[in-house]
Amino acid sequence: MDDSDRYLRLLLDGVADPGLLDATVRAARARSAQVGELPEAExxxxxxxxxxxxxxxxxxxxGADPAALDAAGRLGSDRARQGVPVAALLDGFQAGREYLVRRLTTEGRRQGVPDGVLLDGLTAIDGVTTALVHRMVHAHRxxxxxxxxxxxxxxxQLLRRLLHGEPVPRPAPLDPATAYHCVVSEVSDPSVASRLEGALAEAGPGLSALVDGRMVALVVRLPDLPADAPLMVAAPxxxxxxxxxxxxxxxRxxxxxxxxxxxxxxHLxxxxxxxxxxxxxxxxxxLADSLxxxxxxxxxxxxxxxxxxxxxxxxxARIEPAAAALHVHGNTVKYRLRRLRELTGRPLTAASVPETAHWWWALRTWLDAASR
Structure with a gap:
């Protein structure tokens, strides 16, 4: 039997050796805490x-045969669904690979396989395991x-049902006994919504999604946002x-x-x-037509x-703040208010609360129509 045949026999014996499987499993579970927490049979x-x-x-x-690639893909997918991060998955896989290489090298030397043949074998192992890692990572992601x-x-779907008044017996991940602010935004672009969700999430736990075409979030605490952020309305x-x-x-x-x-x-x-x-x-x-x-x-x-x-x-009803907002002198504000009173025959300053509201409403309506 030549050197290559002895190495081939070594590999075939490894496939049938239950001790190799047991030791590799132990190595993988010892290296990665998350893998170690999984059932040993898994x-x-x-x-x-x-x-x-x-x-x-x-x-x-x-190279890696289809069955090996399929096995790697199943491993990556299963670990993702089990909540094992890809880094922990690779830690466990690397530990198993290291043990396998060490075991084959030790046994090969014991059986007299030349170092050159073993080196070729290790190179081939690297090629196969690299392909398997790529398949695992892709499947995991x-x-x-x-x-x-x-x-x-x-x-x-949960958020839509809640906000549309449909019955939701168990609104997980929301706590049915916790009070949440309902924050409605004018954002409809998913990419902008994603960034806004991050800012809202920093204020505490909650839930967000596009509802009726716009981003809506339920949050326990309201965040501090810049004044130029997209318009959002927060309910109590x-x-x-x-x-x-x-x-x-x-x-509305x-x-x-x-x-x-x-x-x-x-605030709403x-x-x-x-x-x-x-x-x-x-x-x-x-009101605009009347006033x-x-x-x-x-x-x-x-x-x-x-x-x-x-x-x-x-x-x-303060002169100086109004002047500052309009970037004019306070006397200019006084003059314009006086001219408005002369034209309309009605004062702003002596108005009752309803009259003030009517003035405010009429002025907004008139200006909106005038700007069209």
Missing amino acids: VRRHVRALIEGVLTSLAEGG TAELEMAQTTREGHA PRRPGELASLYALAR ALAAGTHAGLTGLW GDLALLTATDGEPDLGRL LTALSPGDPFHRELAETALAYLDHG
């Missing part, structure tokens, strides 16, 4: 298939993506089963805020008046008067 099932695949591939003198998509779609915290009505209100507030050109994160209550008035455009036009009939939409000065009056009301 690790043995995959290691047996890989040993047989590697040794058979070497005995046949070619594919399974992770499939699981992420499945989990994400499941979460999206409620338990999952109580969110549907607030979601509907938040959507989002539409009103978008119409008003708002950005950043807003802070947009109550804006939401209510935005939903009744006919009443707004009626601002003396103003002409085509007159730039009249538009300045209306913009100044609205800024004045938006800033608590």
Whole structure:
């Protein structure tokens, strides 16, 4: 029997040696804590298939055969579904490979196989195991993506059902006893939504998905976001089963805020008046026709008067904040308010709460129509 025949016999004997399987299993479980936590029979099932695949591939003198590649793919996929990270998977595989190489080298030398033949064998083992690693990693990542998509779609379906008022007996991963803010955004681009979800997730546990075409999130705590972030409306915290009505209100507030050109994160209550008035455009036009009939939409000065009056009301009927917002002098604000009173015959400053709200509503409606 020549050297090559002795090495071939060594490989074939390894396939049939239960001791080789036992020792390789122990090596893989000892190297990787996550693999070690799996049932021994589960690790043995995959290691047996890989040993047989590697040794058979070497005995046949070619690269990794299809059976070995299939075994590697099953290993990668199964470990992903078992929650074993790819790094831990590779640690266990490398430990098994090292033991296999050491065992074959020691036994080959004991049987008198020349070092040159053993070196060729080790080179071949490297080629086969590299192909198996590539297959394992690919299968692991594919399974992770499939699981992420499945989990994400499941979460999206859960969120849609909750927010549409459908019964959800067990809203996992949400806690039915925990109160969540329902945050509705104007973001519909999935890539932008993904970045926004990351910012929301930093504030605490929750759930997010595209619902009715826009990103919606349920979060325990609201994040700190820059003022120029996309418009988001946050409802008061409620338990999952109580969110549907607030979601509907938040959507209305989002539409009103978008119409008003708002950005950043807003509390639903802070947009109550804006939401209510935005939903009744006919009443707004009626008020504009009643209070601002003396103003002409085509007159730039009249538009300045209306913009100044609205800024004045938006800033608590205070001259200096309104002037700062308009980038004009305080005396300019006073002059414009006086001219508006002369034209309309009605003062802004002495108005009651309902009258002030009517002025604010009329001015917004008039300016919106004038800008078209």
